[in-house]
Amino acid sequence: MADPNEPMDQQEPQMQDDTEAAGVSDSPSGGASGEALLQAAREEAAQYKDKYLRGLAEMDNFRKRQERLAADRTERAKRDLLVKILDVIDNLDRAMRFEETMDRAALAQTLRMMQWQLNEVLKNEGLAAVATVGEPFDPRLHEAVESVASDEHPEGTVVDEVRKGYTIGTDLLRPARVTVSDGSNA
Numbered sequence: 001m002a003d004p005n006e007p008m009d010q011q012e013p014q015m016q017d018d019t020e021a022a023g024v025s026d027s028p029s030g031g032a033s034g035e036a037l038l039q040a041a042r043e044e045a046a047q048y049k050d051k052y053l054r055g056l057a058e059m060d061n062f063r064k065r066q067e068r069l070a071a072d073r074t075e076r077a078k079r080d081l082l083v084k085i086l087d088v089i090d091n092l093d094r095a096m097r098f099e100e101t102m103d104r105a106a107l108a109q110t111l112r113m114m115q116w117q118l119n120e121v122l123k124n125e126g127l128a129a130v131a132t133v134g135e136p137f138d139p140r141l142h143e144a145v146e147s148v149a150s151d152e153h154p155e156g157t158v159v160d161e162v163r164k165g166y167t168i169g170t171d172l173l174r175p176a177r178v179t180v181s182d183g184s185n186a
Contacts, residue, residue, distance in 0.1 A: 084121045130165035130176040132158045143175040147182040155183025
């Protein structure tokens with residue numbers, strides 16, 4: 001076998017010696033052997049093509065399998081979250097059945113308990129409210145809907161929350177809509 005570190009011109013005679021040793025020559029009398037070499041090369045090329053196509057098919061099957069697994073995980077996570085939310089909905093349904101028998105204070109207490117329960121479910125899923133009132137306005141977390149004059153708050157401070165904003169992990173799910181102080185006196 002030829003040394004891969006040898007220059008190509010020194011390897012070539014070695015290859016010629018190998019073909020001569022096999023009884024193959026390029027002479028016109030060795031034409032039948034040339035046909036055999038050509039046929040062997042075609043068969044080898046067909047084998048490589050088959051291996052290549054099989055490799056492509058395996059990669060495609062692997063990709064599809066990974067997509068199915070990811071879709072299944074997403075579906076399971078969604079189902080698990082919905083089961084948790086169904087507990088809150090069950091409590092809401094129970095409260096609605098008894099709303100006529102509750103006084104205003106009992107109904108308010110029931111609503112607060114359901115709000116707490118829902119907030120706990122969402123918090124356990126990684127949801128967190130964006131800090132607003134009294135915080136400096138941050139355009140990455142807040143969406144200003146109004147600018148107001150305020151003696152109590154310096155310019156650029158959030159004065160009021162119009163709609164809560166939420167993050168999930170480190171990603172913003174939705175910005176908080178806020179009113180911001182313009183720093184002037186009313």
